[in-house]
Amino acid sequence: MSDESYLSRAHYGKDKVRVFRIVREGAAHRVVEYNVTALVEGDIDVSYTQADNSVVVATDSMKNIIYYLAKTSPHVLSPERFAVHIGTHLVSKYEHLHKAFITVEKLRWARIPIVNDFEPVKLHPHSYFRDGDDKRFTSVEIDATLGKDSIIAKVTSGIKDLLVLKSTGSAFENFIRDEYTTLVEVNDRIFSTSIDLSYVYRPFAVPPLKDDLLLELEVTSEDAKEGTAWEGDTVADNARKITLETFALDESASVQATLYKMAQKIIATNKFVDQVTYTLPNKHYVPVDMKYMGIDNQTPSEAEVFVPLTAPSGLISATISRH
Numbered sequence: 001m002s003d004e005s006y007l008s009r010a011h012y013g014k015d016k017v018r019v020f021r022i023v024r025e026g027a028a029h030r031v032v033e034y035n036v037t038a039l040v041e042g043d044i045d046v047s048y049t050q051a052d053n054s055v056v057v058a059t060d061s062m063k064n065i066i067y068y069l070a071k072t073s074p075h076v077l078s079p080e081r082f083a084v085h086i087g088t089h090l091v092s093k094y095e096h097l098h099k100a101f102i103t104v105e106k107l108r109w110a111r112i113p114i115v116n117d118f119e120p121v122k123l124h125p126h127s128y129f130r131d132g133d134d135k136r137f138t139s140v141e142i143d144a145t146l147g148k149d150s151i152i153a154k155v156t157s158g159i160k161d162l163l164v165l166k167s168t169g170s171a172f173e174n175f176i177r178d179e180y181t182t183l184v185e186v187n188d189r190i191f192s193t194s195i196d197l198s199y200v201y202r203p204f205a206v207p208p209l210k211d212d213l214l215l216e217l218e219v220t221s222e223d224a225k226e227g228t229a230w231e232g233d234t235v236a237d238n239a240r241k242i243t244l245e246t247f248a249l250d251e252s253a254s255v256q257a258t259l260y261k262m263a264q265k266i267i268a269t270n271k272f273v274d275q276v277t278y279t280l281p282n283k284h285y286v287p288v289d290m291k292y293m294g295i296d297n298q299t300p301s302e303a304e305v306f307v308p309l310t311a312p313s314g315l316i317s318a319t320i321s322r323h
């Protein structure tokens, strides 16, 4: 053992860059709101070890690159493509930067439905409401360590904070009973969780950027149909639908068993997704004990009044991978 130390890893960048973009398509607008994180890695050791800032792209400049690409990138409406574009731009513009890690979190803005008697519901062209607290995100690693002409993108996307609850169709029985067990077995209970889900796409090569550092890559109908990372909307829509429908339809034996079914379906339905991870807090709802009032609120079929517990919660997580 030596008393000396060395810099074993370094990366830096800008976090929590908030950006909103309008794309005007005639009278109809499309809007996105993102929280972006951009971190870079490369030949930057001396900025830590020698106080030498000559290798430092200021994090303020990185923020400006994010705004610049929010204005100029043809990919801005797709979190995955926008993130790949930001990361590829950083490692292509600066010779000494070899990797970029970009996270784009997308907030929900849905068109406000306008209901007029006897007319089909119309979605307003430029007014929106927040239709859920869940966020879609993508985390992209841009790896240019093999050269600026051989850039590999590793894309992981997912959903955070998707809060769900079902008031029946969930049981928890046959678990280990010993001297520590106080939990009673139930064949009918409330199941509520705040879903965190991430899925890993098969890595792909990013074409070298043009002279103006713009990423000119077409999205084909195959991308949309097959659900490549290049058209992440397809998989994002699939993953949300599978997660919600499986949660609703499964006669759940446990959080673990329902989680596994969701993940298996995502892998089976999305051929460019190789790995799925769910993290599910089990948000407990405890029936109030009303025995002292002479009221049965405890037997599962009679349990009607519950205390939603803030803490503690279970925490069930698993990663399911393609064979």
Ligand SMILES: O=c1[nH]c(=O)c2[nH]c(=O)[nH]c2[nH]1
Pocket (backbone or CB within 6 Å): 172, 183, 253, 254, 255, 256, 282, 314
């Ligand atoms: O679905 C569940 N899985 C558990 O592992 C567990 N543990 C517990 O106390 N309740 C539950 N519920």
